[in-house]
Amino acid sequence: MSSLKSYQGGCHCGAIQFQISCEPITQGCQCNCSICRRKGATMSAQYFDEHFSLIQGQESLQCYQFGDHAVNHYFCKHCGIYPFHEVSDVPGRYRVNLGCIERVSLERLQIKTIDGASF
Template identity: 55%
Template sequence: MITYHGNCHCGAVIFTFRSETIRSGLRCNCSICVRKGALMSTEYFGPDRFTRVSGEENLALYRFGDRLVNHYFCRHCGIYPFHEAVECPGHYRVNLGCVAELDVAMLEVAWIDGRAF
């Protein structure tokens, strides 16, 4: 397991998570992901592996539609650092572009057809 370190653009929101070496990411064509354009982690990280380090007060929350996902963004720089599964509180998918140890241009990209869900 590697400890990865993430932050939003302005640094107001900081998080860490533990994962096997990340070699790929996920993109999605649903109405919100296609607008964010972020490369996301392929898995959700649970409470045993994911830590919201600081900046709790800087996170804003956006929900829409079925409200199954907490879409967080930094209220200062607007960047999406991670989102949370409402039905699995404490389980996060991460914006890999926010992760210090990763260069998203070097990762394999898989697509999920979120638009069809």
Template identity: 50%
Template sequence: MKYTGSCHCKAVQFEFESAPIYDALQCNCSICIRKNAIMSKECFGADRFRLLSGESFLKTYHFGDHDVHHYFCQQCGIYPFHDTLYQPGSYRINLGCVNNIEPRDLSITYFDGRNEL
């Protein structure tokens, strides 16, 4: 199934292929709890994820050990996805940015990123 998504202002647009999405992931680390993002459980590599537009609008935020690249639109501030040093180019998607998905209706797994070593 092909999903499409964007930041709020639509400067950053992307698509990815996935089986139908019924579950999600939510983390309680200091940045995720503030973003309140509901993310894809799966990471999507270059074979299934494509940035359609807005690369020049994307900025990256790092904190702590700098192992996660949190991408956000510099125009509207929305976080559409991130990747990690451990899986560069393999993106976990902010499901709130995906068209035709209601993230709060999904089965959410909670990840204790606050206490994870």
């Protein structure tokens, strides 16, 4: 019997909708690099293609890269919300913004800090 749960997520305006299938979400992470610190997002564990599905909104996604271009930071071109990112040198490896997931209370999560400023 699988313990995977299905979670729905999306941007603020609804143009971008995605789904992840994973163990129940009890943890998140925050990175202290310059972009993540400014976004203030609480991120998920890493998910691969088989657990992440973009349901709608491919045409509404815009990508931002900085520095070494190691990460494709996606945001909605309509409302500006950052729903997820993908590692550019390993396509199909994602982290989602847990603030964009329905039924997840950020206040109840155990949050780990990633020292991205030192990468």
